[in-house]
Amino acid sequence: MKLLSDLDERIVHALAEDARRSYADIGAQVGLSAPAVKRRVDRLLAEGAITGFTVRVDPAALGWQTEAFVELYCRHNTSPADIRRGLAHYPEVASASTVTGDADAVVQVFAADVRHFERVLERIAGEPFVTRTKSVLVLSPLVRRYGAGSPE
Structure with a gap:
């Protein structure tokens, strides 16, 4: 492109x-x-420079009060496609990316509350390709950019 x-x-x-x-x-x-x-x-x-048009909805308006980021540590030879397939059926997963560093992927999760997040985390940790997870809860989102970001 x-x-x-x-x-x-x-x-x-x-x-x-x-x-x-x-x-x-x-x-x-x-x-x-x-x-x-x-x-x-x-x-x-x-x-393909523009891939579509969408609406941005505040997750809290949908009842998702808790946000977290989860680092996934995967079994050897787990492909990005395996991770994508394994996470695709979780409606709580807002995004997932492979990353550099010790973790294999980082997953953004929205949940109704901390207990709901805990259940989702347990299910994700139980995926056959996951060896361990490390998570952090978001206290206050500070900067969020969508689409093309801001022009210089």
Whole structure:
């Protein structure tokens, strides 16, 4: 995939701030007509630079009051695909990534409360590819960026 032009990047940042903004509004911000913005967005979608549009929901509004990060330590020869398959059926798992360092992966978990988190952690720790876990509970999220982040 090629890098975005400065103009395309500004359009993506505008969409990342609010994907419901009109093409006319974005065009006024970046100096293009609404049809020109639409053509660029359509091209960015076709090229895969924009992968979709979504809504961000506060997890607490869905009853998920507890957030944690869990380091997974896996058996030798566990592939990222094995980890993905093993975690895919947990609705509490918001994200999972392989990482550098001692752990093999880091998993972001949302739960209704600490007891719910404990049950989820026990189930994840019981997956056949997991040898041990290390977790931390989030006290206060400080910075969260979505999509393209902030332009420079």
